[in-house]
Amino acid sequence: MTTAAYSPRDAAPASAPIGWLARAENWLDDKGKGAWIAAMVLGFIFFWPVGLALLFYMIWSKQMFKKSCRHSRRSHYGHSATRPSGNSAFDAYKADTLARLEQEQEAFEAFLKRLRDAKDKAEFDQFMDDRAKTAAAEQETREGEPA
Incomplete structure (x- = not known):
């Protein structure tokens, strides 16, 4: 008898597939604020409208202001x-x-x-x-x- 590792996709209903944008957003959220900033900088480097879009999204969704590093660490360890x-x-x-x-x-x-x-x-x-x-x-x- 083996146990499979839990995946967030296991909790999602089969009728609601997660799009690549939602998966990317979840991945960036898991990595923290630094990943969002790095994605924005890379967006500006490779194609400036992508960087600008990420900047506006981070401001609009309050991504940059919703968690402090301490809160992020607590929620990450608290979850497990x-x-x-x-x-x-x-x-x-x-x-x-x-x-x-x-x-x-x-x-x-x-x-x-x-x-x-x-x-x-x-x-x-x-x-x-x-x-x-x-x-x-x-x-x-x-x-x-x-x-």
Whole structure:
């Protein structure tokens, strides 16, 4: 018994064939923003109306502005992390591991926040001490002056 790899074409109904433009768009989306830019540059190099058409399409479809790199990375890895493998024991292990990692990430972020808060407090306390010393020195200087 062999298992075939999942393909996005498997999910599409047989009555709706995907055209080459849609396949190209999906391929570019999978590769990210850099692939869109490279396609546009190559379009300008080989036949400028193609590059211009790609530029207008990217602006019109908000392709250039819809995802940041961080979001793209998360969605790429998140997709494979949430996809079931077909093995219930592995899926349970994966879910437990992901939950544990999320808890550790939240704890680490809370730790970093406490560190930042402690550093801010120490810097503020030092500022207030310096300010108090400066004010005391000015007060002594004024008291030592003849009236």
